[in-house]
Amino acid sequence: MLNSYKIITINGSHFSDLPGFYDEISSVLMKDTDWKIGTLDGFDDILYGGFGVFESGGKIEIRWKESQKSKEDLGLESTRNFYQNKIRQGKPFNIQLMQQKLENLLSGKGQTLFEILIEIIESHKNITLILE
Known part of the structure; x- marks a missing residue:
């Protein structure tokens, strides 16, 4: 099966705390599933793919809009x-x-939580993170 390249956008203006981040990331990465992210480990787990919106090992790009706001909110x-x-x-x-x-x-x-989230994302070599 061909791994397609997906672009995922999260928007920092949609949340102002960690539970809000989990809701935002769940809505974009886990849409059409009943599973919701609620921990840092859970966030790391879904980035391996295979459930949610991208295949295991599939290449994705995460664009984090309003990332400066998130950096402050999760500071x-x-x-x-x-x-x-x-x-x-x-x-x-x-x-x-x-x-x-x-x-x-x-x-x-x-x-900070923001730095921890960035580190988790960057630990996945199939994911490119763009802070906007």
């Missing part, structure tokens, strides 16, 4: 809240790891 404050919520919830989360990630973030050495 330091949002990421700090993300880790603090995980620490507050406790199990099944690794509290020590979350605490370390929070400390790294606050000391300027950690990644």
Whole structure:
């Protein structure tokens, strides 16, 4: 079967937080399925393809419109809240790891949610990311 090249567009003006990002990415990558993305691992998993809108290993281009807005929305404050919520919830989360990630973030050495999402996308060699 021929792997077709797909262009996927996500729009940063459609969301302002991580749950909103998951809704946006679910609507474009998982349309016509009942499955919704709700975690960073789940986001990584769907980028392997094979379900949703592209084949496993298929080449895709993700165009992230309004990416500067997303960079701000998913920046330091949002990421700090993300880790603090995980620490507050406790199990099944690794509290020590979350605490370390929070400390790294606050000391300027950690990644924001936006940077984590970019890293996840870029770890998939069949995906080209264009920030617009």
